[in-house]
Amino acid sequence: MNPHIEKLVRFQRPERSLPYLPGLGADRVAPLFGLTPVEYEKLCTDFDEQARWAAAALLDDAAVAAAADRLPLRPGQHVVALGESSTADRLSWFEILRYLLDLRRPDDAIRLTNLAVSGATTTQTLTLAPALGFQRPDWVFCQLGANDAQRIGGPGGQRLVGLAETERNLRILRSRAPEPAQWIWLTPTTVDEARIAAFEPFQRIGITWTRADIADTSTVLHDLADLTVDVENDTLPNGEDPLLLDDGLHATLAGQQAVAASFVAALAEL
Secondary structure: OOHHHHHHHHHOOHHHHOOOOOOOOHHHHHHHHOOOHHHHHHHHHHHHHHHHHHHHHHHOOHHHHHHHHHOOOOOOOEEEEEEOHHHHOOOOHHHHHHHHHHHHOHHHOOEEEEOOOOOOOHHHHHHHHHHHHHHOOOEEEEEOOOOOOOEEOOOOOEEOOOHHHHHHHHHHHHHOOOOOOEEEEEOOOOOOHHHHHHOHHHHHHOEEOOHHHHHHHHHHHHOOOOEEEOOOOOOOOEOOEOOEOOOOOOEOHHHHHHHHHHHHHHHOOO
16 A cells, blocks of 8 residues: 555544544545545554554563553543644554553553544644533543644744744643543654655645754643653654654654653653
8 A cells, every 4th residue: 555645544534633524434534545445444453453562562561561550540531632643643652552551451441532633733722622521531631732833934934833822722721621630741752853854745835843842842841730741752763763754753653652651651650
């Protein structure tokens, strides 16, 4: 299959981007990618299997398995994720967490709902605030800010969303959380500026990201209330194992696995 199509299916979830259109099943979504429903469903199943494998591999580490046992998620609780492509990813840290709980704590029946939308800014995510009340979560895990830090026209261009506006949006979003839901932030992961600069699709539309902007967003998150799990450097180069895709922005499966491990370790200490 065309690798570009695989990447689109991995990160794009039309049923989330178009929540007001009912009945967006495989029969309607598959043609958007130029696939048959059978091809689309097989690709989605393949991603599910990869995420499950990543979770099982993490649990082979005794420290991760012990941390999973200590996670403060009680049986029957509902966990909702908000975010952008780093969380909407079918191989994301959140999907790995889903399988980690399924494998390690199957009797707890902890429910995970992923509301992340690829490409979303903090401004756009504010529109999901009413959905939080509808979902009635016990926990909200939120990883946002990388799209806000996108610069138009090169490294010296304008941020898509200014840093002060990012902070304002995050505070508003948090204030709309239904009580008594517990909220956990994750920082965005860092970027590879050289790969971003060389990635032809980004060149064509004139967008870029910088490590400095990601670091600024992480600083804002650490200034907020609630726990912030710092995963900014979890996708830095690690020997021969690439942790970012060729676009320099999105994590590989190994990168998402590293984020999941960091998140589980931090959450287990609550």
